[in-house]
Amino acid sequence: MSVHSSSLVRVLTLVGVLATFLLPATPADASAPLRTHAASRGKFIGAALATGPLSNETSYRNIAATELSQVTAENAMKWDATEPSQGQFNFSGADAIVNFATQNSQQVHGHTLVWHNQTPGWVQSLSATAMRTAMQNHISQVVGHYASNATVVSWDVVNEVFDDSGNLRTSFWYNTLGESYIADAFRAARAADPDARLCINDYNTEGINAKSTAIYNLVSSLRQQNVPVDCVGFQSHLAIQYGFPSDFQQNLQRFAALGVQVRITELDVRMQLPRDATKDATQATYYRNVVNACLAVTACAGVTIWGFTDKYSWVPDTFSGQGAALIYDENYQQKPSYTAVHDALAGGTTTDPTPPTTPGTPAASNVASSSATLTWTASTDSGGSGLAGYDVFREQGATDQQLGQSTTTSISLTGLSASTQYQVYVRARDGAGNLSANSALATFTTTAGGGGGGGCTAVGTVQSQWGNGYVVQPVAVTNTGTSAITGWTVTFTLPAGHTLSGSWNAAVTVSGQTVTAKNMGYNGNLAPNAGTTFGFQVSRPNGNTQTTSGYTCA
Numbered sequence: 001m002s003v004h005s006s007s008l009v010r011v012l013t014l015v016g017v018l019a020t021f022l023l024p025a026t027p028a029d030a031s032a033p034l035r036t037h038a039a040s041r042g043k044f045i046g047a048a049l050a051t052g053p054l055s056n057e058t059s060y061r062n063i064a065a066t067e068l069s070q071v072t073a074e075n076a077m078k079w080d081a082t083e084p085s086q087g088q089f090n091f092s093g094a095d096a097i098v099n100f101a102t103q104n105s106q107q108v109h110g111h112t113l114v115w116h117n118q119t120p121g122w123v124q125s126l127s128a129t130a131m132r133t134a135m136q137n138h139i140s141q142v143v144g145h146y147a148s149n150a151t152v153v154s155w156d157v158v159n160e161v162f163d164d165s166g167n168l169r170t171s172f173w174y175n176t177l178g179e180s181y182i183a184d185a186f187r188a189a190r191a192a193d194p195d196a197r198l199c200i201n202d203y204n205t206e207g208i209n210a211k212s213t214a215i216y217n218l219v220s221s222l223r224q225q226n227v228p229v230d231c232v233g234f235q236s237h238l239a240i241q242y243g244f245p246s247d248f249q250q251n252l253q254r255f256a257a258l259g260v261q262v263r264i265t266e267l268d269v270r271m272q273l274p275r276d277a278t279k280d281a282t283q284a285t286y287y288r289n290v291v292n293a294c295l296a297v298t299a300c301a302g303v304t305i306w307g308f309t310d311k312y313s314w315v316p317d318t319f320s321g322q323g324a325a326l327i328y329d330e331n332y333q334q335k336p337s338y339t340a341v342h343d344a345l346a347g348g349t350t351t352d353p354t355p356p357t358t359p360g361t362p363a364a365s366n367v368a369s370s371s372a373t374l375t376w377t378a379s380t381d382s383g384g385s386g387l388a389g390y391d392v393f394r395e396q397g398a399t400d401q402q403l404g405q406s407t408t409t410s411i412s413l414t415g416l417s418a419s420t421q422y423q424v425y426v427r428a429r430d431g432a433g434n435l436s437a438n439s440a441l442a443t444f445t446t447t448a449g450g451g452g453g454g455g456c457t458a459v460g461t462v463q464s465q466w467g468n469g470y471v472v473q474p475v476a477v478t479n480t481g482t483s484a485i486t487g488w489t490v491t492f493t494l495p496a497g498h499t500l501s502g503s504w505n506a507a508v509t510v511s512g513q514t515v516t517a518k519n520m521g522y523n524g525n526l527a528p529n530a531g532t533t534f535g536f537q538v539s540r541p542n543g544n545t546q547t548t549s550g551y552t553c554a
């Protein structure tokens with residue numbers, strides 16, 4: 001009996017679908033969507049979404065749901081949409097985008113609270129006192145609307161406050177209120193949601209120039225005055241005819257050194273129409289360069305593209321004769337720019353498709369109330385890229401908790417809960433990002449200890465390393481107690497000869513080889529089970545492969 005061709009197709013499709021779910025997504029998995037590769041690099045990949053096609057077009061929705069891990073409302077959270085007349089708030093469009101993001105496990109960046117465009121006339125004609133109150137009320141209502149919604153994680157508090165010469169823009173905000181409106185806006189946002197990450201956003205700031213330096217100086221001075229600026233957004237509306245800003249990465253890095261997160265917020269790369277293959281190829285290199293710059297800077301959280309399909313882009317309406325700025329064409333077909341973003345996130349062209357062998361079952365020793373040592377037999381890697389290290393996980397059902405990483409065949413676990421059974425396993429990683437199968441499980445139970453209802457844990461992960469340095473990000477701090485805490489202190493040990501060269505999201509002091517990291521004003525409050533993260537960078541002697549260890553949290 002012959003198999004009817006359509007049922008054969010169905011069987012093959014089913015095999016394909018199962019393979020998609022069962023195979024671990026690795027950089028070598030060429031068919032994986034952008035968000036899978038971005039996640040494996042610790043970054044988000046996002047796009048601005050418009051409410052119209054989101055409710056009307058299946059292709060638009062499907063691509064947005066599949067490819068993106070982050071979403072920004074292109075217009076729906078702006079003042080003219082959320083408070084068109086004074087005190088009358090409307091969140092219908094904004095909620096539609098946030099709900100879509102929640103359904104698809106995406107994070108939302110709120111855009112934007114205070115801007116000189118798309119702000120209703122009633123705001124612009126207020127007296128100084130009334131305008132300041134209206135601004136604070138707007139921020140309080142809009143940020144407050146999402147303060148308890150875990151999907152909305154960050155906000156552009158002020159947008160485009162500088163002109164291209166690096167002077168404060170003489171907008172109605174500045175003309176009526178003076179420079180203080182900026183600090184007031186950040187303070188109001190922090191008050192409305194203490195957990196949200198608060199950003200300043202602007203364009204033509206990708207390279208090191210007068211405007212980006214003005215933002216740099218403002219952010220530095222605001223933070224010295226304890227004004228809560230956590231993040232800087234680089235819009236990145238680029239055009240192939242103007243050249244690529246070659247110091248983009250260097251610029252991101254200097255902001256990172258201020259202790260802020262950086263992010264690419266509105267990336268597009270326009271061209272003079274009509275499109276052709278040469279322009280597409282140039283555009284693809286711009287996209288690749290931007291993604292690589294973000295990947296190279298630890299403090300860069302991710303890349304948001306300003307839309308994804310050329311069918312819906314602000315470019316043709318804004319820059320006459322220009323367009324085709326995005327990664328899908330008008331018919332939702334992927335362009336060379338899509339491939340460039342994909343391959344950059346996947347770590348360039350993969351030449352090693354072979355994962356390492358499975359490591360041996362870990363053996364637990366030195367089991368105490370909050371610590372234990374695991375040791376296992378090494379994996380080997382024959383694919384060419386070489387063994388890069390091991391990831392250690394706690395088996396927990398759907399999403400296993402990563403307990404740590406090691407470049408040797410053992411790890412010291414700290415910050416464990418007392419009198420608790422742990423089932424743990426190890427997997428190996430090679431230089432191309434291929435992952436081995438998981439080892440068999442080892443089970444151990446920590447001994448009874450003090451602790452009581454309080455306590456916190458800290459787990460540090462080496463995000464990247466090179467000959468004479470490495471970045472530990474995130475250090476995940478979790479309140480494991482049964483009551484809320486208002487501050488935390490993490491300590492860990494620097495191997496001999498290692499020195500701290502930077503840190504973010506924690507106040508860090510070093511004494512001998514012991515590093516003490518305390519919470520900042522904005523990330524000390526943790527409810528039971530809640531967590532936050534910080535990170536740091538270390539210099540070490542060339543050739544040394546050790547990393548920091550012995551994390552404790554109190």
Ligand code: XIL
Pocket residue numbers: 074075159235266313314
């Ligand atoms: C643009 C939108 O894409 C358009 O739909 C709208 O008509 C105007 O605003 N910088 C920003 C964005 O911060 O909010 C702008 O978005 C593009 C420039």
